[in-house]
Amino acid sequence: MEQNTCLITGANSGIGRAAALQFARLGWRVLLGCRNRERGLEAEAGIRGQSGNREVRLVAVDMSLQESVRRAADEVGKTCGRLDALIHNAADFDLSRKTPVFTKEGVESVWATNHVGPVLLTDLMLDALKKSPRARIVTVASKGLLMHPLLKIRLDDPEFKNGGYSVQKAYYQSKLAQVMYTYWLAERLKGTGVSAACVRVTNVKIDIHRYPNLSPFMKFMYSIKSKSSISPERMAETYVFAATAAELPAGSGSYLDEHNRAVASSAYSRDPENIAKVMELTGKYMH
Ligand SMILES: NC(=O)c1ccc[n+]([C@@H]2O[C@H](COP(=O)([O-])OP(=O)(O)OC[C@H]3O[C@@H](n4cnc5c(N)ncnc54)[C@H](OP(=O)(O)O)[C@@H]3O)[C@@H](O)[C@H]2O)c1
Secondary structure (H helix, E strand, C coil): CCCCEEEEECCCCHHHHHHHHHHHHCCCEEEEEECCHHHHHHHHHHHHHHHCCCCEEEEECCCCCHHHHHHHHHHHHHHCCCCCEEEECCCCCCCCCCCCCECCCCCEHHHHHHHHHHHHHHHHHHHHHHCCCCEEEEEEEEHHHHHCCCCCCCCCCCCCCCCCCCHHHHHHHHHHHHHHHHHHHHHHCCCCCEEEEEEEECCECCCHHHCCCCCHHHHHHHHHHHCCCECHHHHHHHHHHHHHCCCCCCCCCEEECCCCCECCCCHHHHCHHHHHHHHHHHHCCCC
């Protein structure tokens, strides 16, 4: 029987790394999609050692750059014919950022990393996913969206080129777009062996050393927040569930909380017309 394969982006730290270890322990071949080679190799060696599974391999990818996403997809396609799970975990959420940062391809970094990159990667991996008898695409959103029930995608200016930027606004917009993308994907994939689910990540412990530029106030806020947070390992269990459960609670396109229960997203995000507009906008970024 062919070994199951998953690709997890942002797998060198936090929830992504914890999920990679859980898949490795299940005997899957695990591809670690990481932008930093050194941190990626460290994760590769660590997960191999902890799981005893040699089929854990780094795939270099910077999710903010389409050129890099294409190169990584090409590598994955050539080295393993089929993909059973694709987990879009990587995210740009540096809360110390005060002004928008644009990638060398000219796209605002949060929008590029958290939304455009995952949509492109899915597109490029679809043939490999369709070779699996039952494949799953897992996107990642945030429970923090509950604090922004009226949030909409800025269809006329998703990159804040006309002002109004805050990294929080950019981040939640990108996560809302991922929720809407998952619904769109689920519809589009009906009748294939591939389905989609979105995980609503709750408050999960973060390694604060990864964000050295945070202000003392933000560090203090994180230390307060961490008192009620769950571990990356615990949250990763939902990634594994979302990728492997034969049936998702509400069928294809489920939005799942940390207890693997289906939860509802905002009325705006569920509206098919809004979803179509967001995906039309997203399509304009693909080159
Ligand atoms: N922790 C929470 O409380 C929380 C709450 C809601 C949602 N989430 C979501 O959960 C997911 C995992 O977060 P986490 O808590 O595990 O954070 P984390 O430990 O900071 O992990 C983020 C990962 O994304 C990677 N990444 C960032 N930009 C990238 C890029 N351009 N290309 C490739 N990889 C990139 C990072 O790699 P580098 O090492 O190269 O930076 C890192 O591996 C994210 O989608 C996040 O939005 C987390």
